[in-house]
Amino acid sequence: MSNRGVRNLFVFGSLFFFVIFIALTVDTMKKIDKRAPEITEEVDQGKKLWHKYDCIGCHTILGNGSYFAPDLTKITVNKPEGYLEKFLVHPRKVKPSAAMPELGITPDEAKKIVAFLDWTSKVDTNGWPPKPVLAAYRMPQIPGVTVYQKYNCSACHMIGGIGGTSGPDLTHVASRKPDIEWHKRHIRDPQSVVPSSAMPPFPQISDEELNQLADYLITLK
Amino acid sequence: MKYESQKIAQHFYTFAILLFFVQVLVGLIAALQFIWPDFFLLKFNVIRDLHINALVVWLLLGMMGATYFVVPEESQSELWSIPLAKFQFWATVVAITAVILGYIWMGFDPQANKYIFGTLLLNEGREYIEAPRWADWLIALSVILFLFNNFMTMYKSKRWTGIQGTLLGGLTFLTLMYLPGMFYTKSMVKDQFWWWWVVHLWVEGSWEIIAGALLAFMLMKVTNAPRHVLERWMYIEVALVLFTGILGTGHHYYWIGTPKYWLWVGGIFSSLEPIPLLLMVWDAFRTTRKHRVISNRLGLFYATSHAIFNFVGAGLWGVIHTLPQVNKWTHGTQITTAHGHLAFYGAYVLLVISMIYITLPLIRGVTEFNTSRGYRSFWWMTISMVFIVLSLTGAGMVQTYMERLVGLDYVTVKANYNLWFWALRAIFGLGFVYGVFLFVLDFFKLGREPVEAAAPANVSETTA
Numbered sequence: 133m134s135n136r137g138v139r140n141l142f143v144f145g146s147l148f149f150f151v152i153f154i155a156l157t158v159d160t161m162k163k164i165d166k167r168a169p170e171i172t173e174e175v176d177q178g179k180k181l182w183h184k185y186d187c188i189g190c191h192t193i194l195g196n197g198s199y200f201a202p203d204l205t206k207i208t209v210n211k212p213e214g215y216l217e218k219f220l221v222h223p224r225k226v227k228p229s230a231a232m233p234e235l236g237i238t239p240d241e242a243k244k245i246v247a248f249l250d251w252t253s254k255v256d257t258n259g260w261p262p263k264p265v266l267a268a269y270r271m272p273q274i275p276g277v278t279v280y281q282k283y284n285c286s287a288c289h290m291i292g293g294i295g296g297t298s299g300p301d302l303t304h305v306a307s308r309k310p311d312i313e314w315h316k317r318h319i320r321d322p323q324s325v326v327p328s329s330a331m332p333p334f335p336q337i338s339d340e341e342l343n344q345l346a347d348y349l350i351t352l353k
Numbered sequence: 354m355k356y357e358s359q360k361i362a363q364h365f366y367t368f369a370i371l372l373f374f375v376q377v378l379v380g381l382i383a384a385l386q387f388i389w390p391d392f393f394l395l396k397f398n399v400i401r402d403l404h405i406n407a408l409v410v411w412l413l414l415g416m417m418g419a420t421y422f423v424v425p426e427e428s429q430s431e432l433w434s435i436p437l438a439k440f441q442f443w444a445t446v447v448a449i450t451a452v453i454l455g456y457i458w459m460g461f462d463p464q465a466n467k468y469i470f471g472t473l474l475l476n477e478g479r480e481y482i483e484a485p486r487w488a489d490w491l492i493a494l495s496v497i498l499f500l501f502n503n504f505m506t507m508y509k510s511k512r513w514t515g516i517q518g519t520l521l522g523g524l525t526f527l528t529l530m531y532l533p534g535m536f537y538t539k540s541m542v543k544d545q546f547w548w549w550w551v552v553h554l555w556v557e558g559s560w561e562i563i564a565g566a567l568l569a570f571m572l573m574k575v576t577n578a579p580r581h582v583l584e585r586w587m588y589i590e591v592a593l594v595l596f597t598g599i600l601g602t603g604h605h606y607y608w609i610g611t612p613k614y615w616l617w618v619g620g621i622f623s624s625l626e627p628i629p630l631l632l633m634v635w636d637a638f639r640t641t642r643k644h645r646v647i648s649n650r651l652g653l654f655y656a657t658s659h660a661i662f663n664f665v666g667a668g669l670w671g672v673i674h675t676l677p678q679v680n681k682w683t684h685g686t687q688i689t690t691a692h693g694h695l696a697f698y699g700a701y702v703l704l705v706i707s708m709i710y711i712t713l714p715l716i717r718g719v720t721e722f723n724t725s726r727g728y729r730s731f732w733w734m735t736i737s738m739v740f741i742v743l744s745l746t747g748a749g750m751v752q753t754y755m756e757r758l759v760g761l762d763y764v765t766v767k768a769n770y771n772l773w774f775w776a777l778r779a780i781f782g783l784g785f786v787y788g789v790f791l792f793v794l795d796f797f798k799l800g801r802e803p804v805e806a807a808a809p810a811n812v813s814e815t816t817a
């Protein structure tokens with residue numbers, strides 16, 4: 133082929149692929165909104181704050197962004213009501229080991245950001261992030277563990293390396309807090325024993341469950 | 354050098370490599386913040402913004418400088434307007450400096466980043482295109498002036514060579530692909546959809562076109578190989594780049610809320626993306642073998658290394674995580690960072706440096722220069738980068754396993770299991786900074802110090 137021929141192949145071939153790409157883009161644009169909840173005014177304001185505070189400078193969302201801090205696509209799924217709102221305003225008061233800086237986010241702004249993150253958590257992402265396939269840590273088969281799992285304590289707490297980091301690590305909690313009565317009061321109403329606590333109260337837990345859970349916790353030495 | 358106006362390239366090179374040095378210094382700070390988050394006055398996000406924006410900007414400036422050299426050479430005429438080129442240079446310097454100061458300001462006072470007329474004043478909070486809207490317009494204006502100047506030069510001379518046509522085509526595509534990043538969308542999904550038009554169609558589209566054209570130019574300059582053969586292969590390479598790369602954008606549309614068919618489109622086309630990159634490696638070796646009269650060994654050495662690491666970093670490190678079955682597990686992990694570093698280094702850092710080593714001696718009018726510092730700088734940078742990338746690949750594998758397969762918490766994996774990888778990255782980062790320092794030094798000294806007898810490079814003007 134002459135150079136002119138390959139040049140034309142380059143120019144027109146590329147245009148051809150670009151046209152296909154545009155057609156797919158048009159189709160995708162029609163479908164995107166149906167794959168996510170409606171965008172309310174509050175969600176939109178939350179998104180604008182997301183940009184203002186450059187959250188993507190540390191976090192990923194939908195898996196894209198910076199890899200310095202956790203992905204936030206589904207962050208609202210496992211956090212107790214109200215936790216994130218508090219955390220965003222004063223990260224280190226809620227979680228002393230947090231690497232997240234205090235950005236001057238107001239409580240009202242925090243609410244909007246959480247609304248935005250709640251929106252992203254409901255986007256149909258073709259199953260991403262995938263559920264972990266390997267069960268790592270076998271917990272002892274005792275009633276307290278069942279209660280621990282029922283109320284999803286591991287969303288925030290870690291035992292033996294498994295679980296979240298929003299709350300303190302409980303692997304050795306009994307060495308710090310050996311008193312079973314303290315635990316019972318704390319679980320029902322955390323603020324009654326630790327005024328600054330960001331942990332939600334669990335008034336719905338039954339007396340029997342509370343006893344089983346506290347029994348389990350004081351074994352964690 | 355044949356034309357007075359080619360000297361303008363040096364302005365661009367100088368500002369570019371100063372930003373390169375800033376880029377790696379802040380990169381080192383960012384690496385240390387992985388170990389100590391409060392290590393520096395400015396928080397990680399601002400440091401990272403500086404790191405990646407300095408990167409993009411200095412590479413663009415380097416490509417602009419290179420273009421100001423190539424276009425007069427290929428058109429066989431002076432540039433259409435030297436004052437316009439100088440104005441465009443200084444306007445760019447002012448705009449970039451203002452953006453950088455804005456980021457730093459925001460680092461000290463996050464509230465300073467206010468909405469004014471609906472757009473953010475200092476930082477748009479979108480990765481790589483953080484520059485605020487007012488700066489977007491200034492940058493776009495500067496690039497349009499730049500394109501216009503070069504286009505007029507070609508137009509007046511009526512010499513439409515394949516190399517400069519492809520170069521200008523790539524630069525025009527680059528400019529157009531800046532636009533999809535310049536509007537607000539309420540949906541985060543659409544936001545990321547258009548954002549990838551910019552980011553992906555830059556690095557795997559227009560920039561690779563520019564690389565293909567510059568590679569052909571460099572091979573022609575240093576080996577005196579015939580133009581028609583080089584241009585033919587160049588067309589084939591850049592054609593394959595776009596045939597695979599445009600629809601290859603789909604590899605970013607697997608999990609962001611876009612329809613499922615992108616898994617097929619992205620998976621198939623992006624898997625083919627390494628082919629043109631391999632062709633470029635073969636092109637460099639074939640040309641060098643055939644035409645043994647080499648006028649600038651160091652320049653050719655860098656150009657060939659660029660071709661090789663473009664293939665390894667973009668092609669190989671890209672293809673390993675491009676299939677949806679793999680990407681589902683590795684998406685947004687340190688595997689991505691490992692690939693990002695080696696790809697940018699091989700494809701574009703080495704490209705700009707090789708253009709500098711091939712054109713700067715001609716600009717400075719020297720026929721011989723010392724090459725030993727240039728080689729040392731290459732080895733310091735390249736070996737350090739390879740080890741940075743291996744450390745990050747290790748961190749990414751651990752992260753993928755622990756977090757995505759076993760289900761451990763992100764923070765636990767980062768703070769416990771990956772700590773040593775962060776330390777390794779910082780140590781090799783220091784080595785990289787030293788390599789860049791040598792290069793900066795060499796840039797200022799090239800042709801300005803007495804030539805040692807030991808290893809001079811002969812630079813002669815070829816006549817192609």
Ligand code: HEM
Pocket residue numbers: 195196197480556557604605623624626627667668670671672674675680683684685686689692693694696697700701
């Ligand atoms: C010179 C060319 C290239 C450069 C400079 C480059 C650079 C990058 C960068 C910086 C990212 C991360 C973007 C972010 O910050 O979110 C990325 C992501 C990615 N790249 Fe490339 N790349 C190149 C070529 C390729 C090629 C040829 C392939 C495939 C064969 C590829 C596959 C990918 C994939 C799959 C991702 C997404 C990773 C994820 O899911 O997290 N890249 N690239």
Ligand code: HEM
Pocket residue numbers: 197198199200377378380381382383384387401404405408689690691693694696697698699702778779781782783785786
């Ligand atoms: C001294 C050497 C360097 C060090 C220590 C360094 C460090 C870093 C760090 C810590 C990040 C943030 C990563 C994250 O979010 O997890 C980063 C991001 C980035 N760096 Fe570097 N860097 C260095 C050199 C370079 C060079 C030479 C390039 C270009 C060739 C580069 C391109 C990038 C890019 C594209 C990103 C953003 C995307 C990503 O995270 O992959 N860096 N770098």
Ligand SMILES: [Fe+2]
Pocket residue numbers: 553557601602604605
């Ligand atoms: Fe891509």
